[in-house]
Amino acid sequence: MNWLTALLILTVSVIGMEAFAWIVHKFIMHGRLGWRWHESHHIETKGPFEKNDLYTICFSFIAATLFIIGSMGHPVIWMVALGLTVYGVLYGIVHDGLVHRRWPVYIRTPNGYLKRLVQAHRLHHAVHTREGAVSYGFLYAQDIRKLKAQLKKTHTPKDSMQNGNHD
Template sequence: MILNAAIFLITLFLMEGVGFLAHKYVMHGWGWFLHRSHHEEHLGAFETNDVYLLALGMVAVGLIVLGNSGFDPLQWVGAGVAAFGLIYVLVHDGIVHRHWPVRPQPRNRYLKRLYHAHLMHHAVKGRRNSVSFGFLYAPSVPALKKQLRAMREAERAASRADLCTPSITSDLQNG
């Protein structure tokens, strides 16, 4: 029983890392076509981004079924994945995005930090140069502001460099 609880808790803890990597490199990478809906205004209760939560649920159920078929530790891994999904829905969708009829205000320091970090994540339009990709962990607001300023300055410097660099086309045309 202690081993099962340890597997569950370790999986739950590791899922934040999995979520961070999936958010940064899949959702803000090649999977942006689904995640974009999460960064835009929408009218209904669902968005195409919910496909990711559905996929997470299918992984959790699959692991639990495999665990019940004789691979016991997998059911606890699946339970950890499912618990992460449930916490995501409660904290991210409920408290951060307030997708529920009752819109709770974050009152404790941890929830306020998550809330403000996620607002800063959404402050960047588009999929590039965003901050705070975690779901249950967020760097401090001052650290995120510093990161955003550095990215904006790098963007400005890159656009200034583009203006100063002659294009290959004009080089070819001029001989």
């Protein structure tokens, strides 16, 4: 496989993971099936870990399995596994580091893409129940004004944290 094809597969895999993560986040994590683990992420927990971290373990097993299959003569599958892994690293840096500040260093988010991403995810956490959240993506965020309007339509102040500033 040439490097251009490999790069294309890697890029499509990372972008595809954002779409896959959005679907899993909205319909499994916020659904009946996955809320038991994900709820820990919407309430304050003590300690460095929460039940929601089990999703990371599950996804890492999927990536590891794809690496094993890919190493048996399937380079496309190996590149897909690398795309999943790159997405996981980006998720860890952006979601766990920037948004939730689970890392020991604080990174200021200037105006622009990263600030919008942090704001959108905080609006997602303004809702502490399975239903009614906004912004299910991890690396893409809609316009903040649209998300606030959507949240305002579906929730009263008692349903959500003020201004979506929950970490």
